[in-house]
Amino acid sequence: MAGDWSDEQNDAIVADYFAMLADDIAGRPYSKAEHSRLLQEMIDRPRGSIExxxxxxxxxxxxxxxxxxxxYKPAFISKRHSSMMVRWLDLHPDWLAPAAQMVMEPSPSALRDEAMLWIGSPPTHSNAPPPHSRAS
Structure with missing residues (x-):
């Protein structure tokens, strides 16, 4: 099958990706080749396209x-790839790390003022204290 991927095909491959990721995180063995074979049958796409x-x-x-x-070496990202992931993650928000969830929907505690940042003298090249703090 050639051409653009349908939403159903994209949904199937994203679901498969997260099934493998769940196994990977849990330390359970899984076969990428077997996942690919099953997807080839289910969505009518060649192995290389699925990979x-x-x-x-x-x-x-x-x-x-x-x-x-x-x-799976990270490859090109298109708007379509992002939207298919967002669609899946909207249905499965528990997959997002807390920091990513805050970006999507900040909690009230995340909106508190940040602590003041202290900036001191820059380090010297000689790895010695800055001139104004040396003892005389």
Whole structure:
């Protein structure tokens, strides 16, 4: 099958990605090849196309600051890849790390004033104290 991926195909591959990620996080063995074979039958896409789409999904997930599946080198991200991930994550918000959830929907405690940042003298090249703090 050639052409754009349908929403149903995208939803299936994203669900499959998170099934593998769940196994990976839990330390359970899984076979990427077996997942690919099952997807090939289910969505009528070739192995290479499925593998590349997993790389796209990995890139989006990595871009969210989340863990990602080793072995799928993160690849190109398009608006469509992002939207398919957002659609899936909207239905499964428990997958987002707390920091990413705050970005999407900040809690009242996240809106408190930040602590003041102290900035001191810059370090010297000689690894010695700055001139004004040396003892005379």
């Amino acid at each position: 590349y789409k997993h790389q796209n999904i990995n890139a989006v997930h990595k871009g969210l600051g989340e863990g990602w599946i080793p072995g």
